[in-house]
Structures are given as C-alpha cells and as structure tokens.
C-alpha cells in the first residue's frame with residue numbers, strides 16, 4: 001500500500017495502524033482473532049483454501065483461528081476425530097441432528113429426561129422436517145430395546161446424567177442396543193464433561209456440549225460444540241455449519257478456551273462439594289428427598305460409579321418437605337451466597353426451582369408424571385468453601 005502519510009484523513013481513519021507485519025513471536029495465549037476475513041499476498045493460497053486443498057482461513061463463518069483453538073482443545077479432551085463449535089448448546093444439538101442426515105419419515109428415539117429445549121426441538125420443530133420422535137424412559141433399557149425393535153430409529157439421543165432428577169443412562173448398554181439396530185448415537189454430555197466421561201469411548205457417534213455450562217464455567221459466555229467419532233461426520237458438521245451459520249464468535253471462543261484450562265480443578269471441587277452438600281441435605285428434616293448419583297440410595301448409583309470413575313458430578317437436586325410455592329420462594333429469597341440463577345456449571349453455586357422455571361410449560365399433572373415435585377430444587381454446586389454453601393442452606397432452611 002502507498003505510504004499512509006500520503007493518504008487522506010478518511011483513508012487513514014480506515015487503514016492507519018492496521019495489518020502490521022506479523023511479529024516474530026508466538027503469544028502464550030491464543031489471541032482473539034476478531035476479524036471477518038484474512039488477506040494473502042499470494043492469491044493461489046485463498047484459492048486452494050476455498051477449493052479445500054489446503055487448511056486455512058478465508059472467512060470467519062468457515063473458520064477462525066481462535067474458534068479453531070477451542071475446537072482443538074475440546075476435541076483433545078473428548079478424544080474425537082474433529083469438533084465443530086456453535087453459537088449455543090442448542091445450535092450444537094441441531095447441528096448434530098442435522099449431520100445424522102435425518103429427513104422425512106425418519107425417527108428419533110429420545111430420552112424423555114432430555115434438557116427441556118432439546119425435548120421441545122424434537123417435539124415441536126423436527127416434525128416440520130418430517131422427523132418423528134419417540135420419547136422413552138432410558139433408565140429402563142428393556143423398554144428401550146423393545147422400542148428400538150418396534151420403531152427402528154435412525155438416531156438415539158440421550159444425556160448421561162439427566163436434568164433435573166440426575167438419572168443416569170447406562171451408556172455402554174444403550175450403545176449396544178442402538179448399534180445393533182443401526183442407529184446413530186448422540187450424547188449430550190454437558191452435565192458430565194470429559195472430566196467425568198468420554199462418551200466416544202462408550203460407543204457414541206457424536207458428543208454435544210453446551211459449553212455455556214462447565215466447559216466455559218464462569219457464567220459469562222454462551223456456546224456449544226459437537227465432537228465426532230469419524231472423519232465423514234467431521235466434514236458434514238463443518239460443511240453444514242458454513243451453510244446454517246450458527247457459528248461461535250472469536251471472543252466467546254476465547255472465554256471458553258480460557259475457562260477450560262481449569263476444568264479438571266473446577267470439576268474436582270464441584271464433585272467434592274456436591275457430595276458433601278448432598279450428604280448434609282440427606283440429614284435434614286426440611287428435606288424430603290435428595291437426588292445425587294453419589295448417594296448409595298440413588299437408583300443408578302452403581303452404574304454411575306462405574307461410568308464416571310467414582311465421581312458423581314456437581315449437580316444436586318432435593319425436595320423441600322411441604323414444598324408449596326410460597327415456601328420455595330421464602331427459601332430462595334433467604335439464601336445469601338447461593339444465587340437464584342437459571343444456569344449451571346458455573347464457579348458460583350446456583351439454585352433453581354424447576355416447577356417455576358425449566359419445567360414451567362408442563363401442567364402440574366405432567367410434572368408429577370416425570371417426577372418433578374413443586375418443592376424440587378436443582379442446585380449447581382459451585383467451588384466456594386463447602387462450609388459456606390452448607391451454612392447458607394442451613395440458614396435458609398432454618399427460617400422455613
């Protein structure tokens with residue numbers, strides 16, 4: 001370019017200071033490549049990238065180095081063949097479903113305990129594409145086996161630990177049933193993270209995460225990923241993502257990548273704190289039931305122990321005795337440290353009442369049917385000092 005001093009004021013406003021020669025160092029932390037496009041002096045380079053003959057960047061909907069760094073990191077922890085990042089967990093769920101090639105007259109067999117928005121996507125949006133979903137109780141694998149024979153699903157989709165009742169799917173056993181029937185297996189592992197389980201090792205084809213939750217972990221960014229077990233799926237995910245366009249932005253990718261560096265440290269503390277909180281809640285008269293896979297009385301305690309390596313995650317649900325709305329609200333308003341937030345997986349302890357929030361759209365009868373009592377509380381146990389979390393719960397239970 002011409003010497004910038006020869007340019008007019010408006011031209012300098014646009015170009016001055018930009019595109020300095022690349023420095024002769026490697027930054028320790030991947031920079032935020034907040035750019036839409038990429039310039040090359042040699043036009044054969046972008047030509048080859050567009051053609052697919054060469055890896056590289058031409059346009060950030062197709063790929064961005066900061067997003068790529070995050071994809072590589074998740075892929076490494078999950079042991080995948082390739083990973084695609086999305087603007088949210090829900091965009092990732094849709095991206096994974098799309099990559100299976102689902103179309104008219106195809107069927108999905110889904111856990112009825114799926115995350116609410118995933119359930120609604122399958123129940124309300126996918127029928128417009130001609131895809132029918134059959135929901136089943138995935139803790140009853142005999143029933144899942146029968147249904148698989150009856151409906152021959154193209155896709156089976158589940159979570160390892162469900163929301164909010166923390167039921168555990170026996171993934172290896174499920175994968176055996178689904179594989180025998182020729183179905184693709186999609187696993188949303190947002191609650192478990194690769195710290196607790198790597199679903200590809202148990203037969204999953206695609207692993208989904210809402211990175212909004214534990215992977216990013218700090219409550220400051222929304223995103224999602226899909227990890228694939230084979231190369232054909234990686235190509236599909238990437239090609240389809242270019243067309244659908246629900247991509248993750250570089251700043252969100254950077255925040256997620258930053259969060260993931262402490263994933264093992266955070267998860268260890270989440271698990272330790274959650275187990276202590278669950279055991280303490282079990283001793284309280286104000287609490288009718290505690291749902292935590294780490295408790296010996298949990299219906300899938302043994303399966304959970306085997307699958308998750310003797311750790312049980314950071315989520316704890318419990319039922320307040322006489323949990324009518326007014327008492328639930330009084331309890332939540334009395335908390336000083338635990339936040340009444342509608343997300344999970346953050347460093348902060350957060351607590352919500354599914355009947356009022358995530359499962360509000362259901363009728364009281366439907367809620368009763370899926371086991372959601374009015375006084376059910378879902379806790380995402382944070383990494384604070386566990387004595388402070390328990391002290392806060394004790395104070396709030398005390399005023400009931």
Ligand SMILES: *Cc1c(COP(=O)(O)O)cnc(C)c1O
Nearest residue numbers: 088089090115188190210212223
């Ligand atoms: C939050 C969540 C999602 C959706 O993720 P978003 O990032 O909110 O779009 C999907 N599945 C599970 C299990 C979740 O917890």
